Amino acid sequence: xxxxxxxxxxxxxxxxxxxxxxxxxxxxxxxxxxxxxxxxxxxxxxxxxxxxxxxxxxxxxxxxxxxxxxxxxxxxxxxxxxxxxxx
Amino acid sequence: xxxxxxxxxxxxxxxxxxxxxxxxxxxxxxxxxxxxxxxxxxxxxxxxxxxxxxxxxxxxxxxxxxxxxxxxxxxxxxxxxxxxxxxxxxxxxxxxxxxxxxxxxxxxxxxxxxxxxxxxxxxxxxxxxxxxxxxxxxxxxxxxxxxxxxxxxxxxxxxxxxxxxxxxxxxxxxxxxxxxxxxxxxxxxxxxxxxxxxxxxxxxxxxxxxxxxxxxxxxxxxxxxxxxxxxxxxxxxxxxxxxxxxxxxxxx
Numbered sequence: 648x649x650x651x652x653x654x655x656x657x658x659x660x661x662x663x664x665x666x667x668x669x670x671x672x673x674x675x676x677x678x679x680x681x682x683x684x685x686x687x688x689x690x691x692x693x694x695x696x697x698x699x700x701x702x703x704x705x706x707x708x709x710x711x712x713x714x715x716x717x718x719x720x721x722x723x724x725x726x727x728x729x730x731x732x733x734x
Numbered sequence: 735x736x737x738x739x740x741x742x743x744x745x746x747x748x749x750x751x752x753x754x755x756x757x758x759x760x761x762x763x764x765x766x767x768x769x770x771x772x773x774x775x776x777x778x779x780x781x782x783x784x785x786x787x788x789x790x791x792x793x794x795x796x797x798x799x800x801x802x803x804x805x806x807x808x809x810x811x812x813x814x815x816x817x818x819x820x821x822x823x824x825x826x827x828x829x830x831x832x833x834x835x836x837x838x839x840x841x842x843x844x845x846x847x848x849x850x851x852x853x854x855x856x857x858x859x860x861x862x863x864x865x866x867x868x869x870x871x872x873x874x875x876x877x878x879x880x881x882x883x884x885x886x887x888x889x890x891x892x893x894x895x896x897x898x899x900x901x902x903x904x905x906x907x908x909x910x911x912x913x914x915x916x917x918x919x920x921x922x923x924x925x926x927x928x929x930x931x932x933x934x935x936x937x938x939x940x941x942x943x944x945x946x947x948x949x950x951x952x953x954x955x956x957x958x959x960x961x962x963x964x965x966x967x968x969x970x971x972x973x974x975x976x977x978x979x980x981x982x983x984x985x986x
Contacts, residue, residue: 664930665830665887669845672773673798676848680841704930705938 650723653687657719660699662711667699690726694718737765738965743816745769745808747799747857748826750777752925753875756953757823757960758782762790764961767816771797771808772826791816799826799853802860809860819864821964824854824874824897829890829931843889850893851900858904862913869912873963874901875956876975878921878983886931894919898975905973914972916963921979923951946981 656677660667670677674696678688698718706714744761748754750772762768762785770785770792772778778794785792793815797808812819827850832838854874861872879886880894898917905915922928922941928950932938942950959978962968977983 662933663831664927665828665890666842666845667930668774668828668927669830673845673849676800676845677841680844704926705933705935707934 649682649684649687650726652682653690653722653726654715654719656681656683656691657695657722658711658715660695661702661706661715661718664705667702671696671699684726684730686726686729687722689729690722694722694725737763738961738967739821740765742820742964743767743769743812743818744821744823744964745771745812745819745857745861746823746825747771747797747808747853748875749781749823750774751781752927753920753923753953753956753960754823754825755781756957757825758792759785759788759790760954760957760961761821761964762792763788764965766821766964767791768793769808769812769815770794771799773798799824799857800848802856805853805856806860808857809864813864818868819861820868820870822857822861822865822870822872823960823964824857824872826853827875827877827890827893827927829887829927831931831933832887832889833885835888838888842887846887846889847893850890851896854897854900858900858915862904862908865913866908866911870914871964871968872901872904872913872915873960874898874915874917876901876917876919878919878977878979881919881975881977882983901975902973909972914963914968916968916971916973917975918956918959918963919975919977919979920951920956921945921977921982923953923956925953944982945979949980951978951980 749758749770782792782794798804876897877894879891901917
């Protein structure tokens with residue numbers, strides 16, 4: 648379920664500039680209000696926030712699905728690696 | 735040569751980009767010491783560097799306006815850096831698009847109101863005591879979304895309407911202390927936030943084409959109004975909200 652939440656956060660942040668700012672500069676507030684595991688929260692900080700800083704303003708509607716999937720896949724993969732490396 | 739804000743010290747929140755950055759540069763050029771306050775550290779430091787390279791006085795502080803301890807630290811930073819506080823510009827805000835009320839999530843509501851109205855409250859709360867001895871000027875940034883219905887975002891419109899109410903009440907409460915409180919009410923201005931809120935270049939261009947004066951506002955247009963309100967030129971002005979929107983809200 649939390650993976651779906653992580654993907655939804657990424658999708659919203661790519662599509663919505665204001666929400667993107669909230670994730671980029673206030674990620675802890677977003678994490679606190681979301682149902683994410685610790686690994687997924689860390690993926691939001693380590694992978695998603697830096698990727699969002701590189702996006703155009705706004706991301707054109709035709710480009711969104713590809714970018715949303717790329718960043719969400721990166722985040723899910725990162726969370727999986729962190730989970731795998733946890734003691 | 736005298737500047738319009740000589741010897742004054744200003745805190746400007748949300749000064750990393752857009753209107754806040756334009757105000758920070760203009761205030762510094764008019765002689766103020768400026769605290770560039772933002773969560774966006776890279777762009778905030780760039781704003782500060784740009785001011786210093788132009789011969790102005792500026793310091794950057796990373797602040798989350800929705801947290802009391804962070805805001806208290808920002809005010810302390812201003813006093814430690816420049817020794818006084820005369821002007822507060824409450825510009826930090828976020829606009830999360832949420833077209834219809836029943837689609838707004840708790841997270842969208844909470845994030846928006848935390849920055850856009852609680853942030854204004856907290857900054858006033860901690861700045862006002864430092865202004866009570868010598869007086870001061872507070873400039874709050876509302877929006878035309880706060881004075882009429884907007885399809886962009888219910889939480890944003892509610893927050894920006896609240897900013898005007900807070901402005902009027904604070905103006906009454908602190909007029910006798912020499913602290914003036916006013917609001918600017920911008921419409922479309924060419925900022926990252928406005929471009930982002932339109933969602934696409936096509937919509938941005940459609941919005942701009944509908945502006946009666948025939949162009950989108952520039953951040954410096956709003957900064958010029960803020961400068962007037964921050965300076966002693968507006969000493970008889972308090973409790974007012976100034977629309978600056980190229981004629982959009984009156985439907986010229």
